[in-house]
Amino acid sequence: xxxxxxxxxxxxxxxxxxxxxxxxxxxxxxxxxxxxxxxxxxxxxxxxxxxxxxxxxxxxxxxxxxxxxxxxxxxxxxxxxxxxxxxxxxxxxxxxxxxxxxxxxxxxxxxxxxxxxxxxxxxxxxxxxxxxxxxxxxxxxxxxxxxxxxxxxxxxxxxxxxxxxxxxxxxxxxxxxxxxxxxxxxxxxxxxxxxxxxxxxxxxxxxxxxxxxxxxxxxxxxxxxxx
Amino acid sequence: xxxxxxxxxxxxxxxxxxxxxxxxxxxxxxxxxxxxxxxxxxxxxxxxxxxxxxxxxxxxxxxxxxxxxxxxxxxxxxxxxxxxxxxxxxxxxxxxxxxxxxxxxxxxxxxxxxxxxxxxxxxxxxxxxxxxxxxxxxxxxxxxxxxxxxxxxxxxxxxxxxxxxxxxxxxxxxxxxxxxxxxxxxxxxxxxxxxxxxxxxxxxxxxxxxxxxxxxxxxxxxxxxxx
Numbered sequence: 001x002x003x004x005x006x007x008x009x010x011x012x013x014x015x016x017x018x019x020x021x022x023x024x025x026x027x028x029x030x031x032x033x034x035x036x037x038x039x040x041x042x043x044x045x046x047x048x049x050x051x052x053x054x055x056x057x058x059x060x061x062x063x064x065x066x067x068x069x070x071x072x073x074x075x076x077x078x079x080x081x082x083x084x085x086x087x088x089x090x091x092x093x094x095x096x097x098x099x100x101x102x103x104x105x106x107x108x109x110x111x112x113x114x115x116x117x118x119x120x121x122x123x124x125x126x127x128x129x130x131x132x133x134x135x136x137x138x139x140x141x142x143x144x145x146x147x148x149x150x151x152x153x154x155x156x157x158x159x160x161x162x163x164x165x166x167x168x169x170x171x172x173x174x175x176x177x178x179x180x181x182x183x184x185x186x187x188x189x190x191x192x193x194x195x196x197x198x199x200x201x202x203x204x205x206x207x208x209x210x211x212x213x214x215x216x217x218x219x220x221x222x223x224x225x226x227x
Numbered sequence: 228x229x230x231x232x233x234x235x236x237x238x239x240x241x242x243x244x245x246x247x248x249x250x251x252x253x254x255x256x257x258x259x260x261x262x263x264x265x266x267x268x269x270x271x272x273x274x275x276x277x278x279x280x281x282x283x284x285x286x287x288x289x290x291x292x293x294x295x296x297x298x299x300x301x302x303x304x305x306x307x308x309x310x311x312x313x314x315x316x317x318x319x320x321x322x323x324x325x326x327x328x329x330x331x332x333x334x335x336x337x338x339x340x341x342x343x344x345x346x347x348x349x350x351x352x353x354x355x356x357x358x359x360x361x362x363x364x365x366x367x368x369x370x371x372x373x374x375x376x377x378x379x380x381x382x383x384x385x386x387x388x389x390x391x392x393x394x395x396x397x398x399x400x401x402x403x404x405x406x407x408x409x410x411x412x413x414x415x416x417x418x419x420x421x422x423x424x425x426x427x428x429x430x431x432x433x434x435x436x437x438x439x440x441x442x443x444x445x446x447x448x449x450x451x452x453x454x
Contacts, residue, residue: 085311086401087399087400088314088315088318090394091315091398091399093390094387095318100390160325160329161324163327173317
């Protein structure tokens with residue numbers, strides 16, 4: 001298996017979707033060959049067949065999308081399931097929808113300039129142009145005043161996860177599952193690209209550190225655990 | 228079993244939390260004795276032991292909170308489970324957190340005056356005073372401009388559920404589970420108290436009607452299905 005992941009200028013892996021797959025692989029204890037690509041290199045991989053990463057190449061087939069990769073991992077390797085049952089998998093679609101809209105939007109407004117800063121030189125224009133078109137303002141304008149948004153991000157945006165963690169150690173209950181991968185990956189995005197602290201101390205930070213401790217001993221993770 | 232539910236002036240049942248329990252009972256095909264109470268009557272039920280409804284009285288014990296009632300129903304009657312597995316139950320805590328924060332807040336800003344309108348006369352002051360204290364403005368000011376918030380409610384607030392329903396008939400997958408009860412109950416709140424349409428036509432409205440069709444043939448439900 002070969003996993004294509006997004007990377008920045010110093011090979012820093014910052015994609016929330018790729019980190020979801022990384023945690024899924026850690027839970028399942030599956031090793032893969034890793035291939036880092038920049039934004040503008042994606043059209044050149046897998047014979048031009050894919051537009052996004054993570055992408056998993058395995059036995060001649062190509063699996064695109066972090067959720068589909070997770071389903072595939074459960075299919076080829078039943079131990080340590082990411083989806084314990086059909087209901088749990090359906091719920092993860094909703095939880096992913098929540099992370100990809102509410103959580104990503106709130107995070108983007110706090111770190112988008114920092115994301116741009118770690119990109120490879122040849123990716124910076126692409127990123128700035130597409131995002132500024134979406135936001136209708138410059139990256140710097142979009143991120144301005146972020147200090148005032150941290151409290152609301154923790155108290156309101158992340159309230160659903162905090163409430164779940166008041167009852168259990170993991171979003172998946174007594175063991176981590178793909179719900180944990182989804183939110184962990186999403187929160188790795190700010191933690192890998194930015195020194196700006198988006199997560200306040202408390203039960204959610206404790207859970208985030210538990211997730212980090214599950215991960216293999218890689219550069220990005222080690223630096224965060226040491227912090 | 229006796230179920231205490233919140234009601235308005237014409238015995239109209241409008242509580243999102245009580246409708247979650249109603250749908251849970253419908254899925255499990257369990258019948259209960261119903262008792263309607265107004266806000267200010269709650270301290271008088273169950274010997275003053277409870278502060279909220281729904282409350283279920285059964286065999287001398289009192290179960291408070293819609294989530295705990297759902298867990299109890301699965302315990303006493305294994306068929307038609309509301310929680311298919313421990314992971315699914317943990318996910319429902321997060322999904323409930325999402326519904327109770329993001330969805331309820333968006334709905335409140337569109338229907339809070341309508342809620343006040345259907346209350347029993349002796350409950351109106353209590354409701355207005357507590358809510359205006361919370362909002363820092365009058366109910367009418369809080370609801371003003373609601374027409375401009377419908378599109379964002381459907382496209383952004385409800386995006387997580389819409390994405391899940393793009394893959395499955397129910398939020399629980401191929402059959403309804405407590406995730407469906409949570410969002411269905413939440414959306415019954417505007418539908419029971421208000422003529423203002425908060426839900427746009429589309430897959431989510433189709434799902435809402437599928438939920439209504441599961442329910443027993445009761446006054447509130449019949450009126451909505453006929454609409």
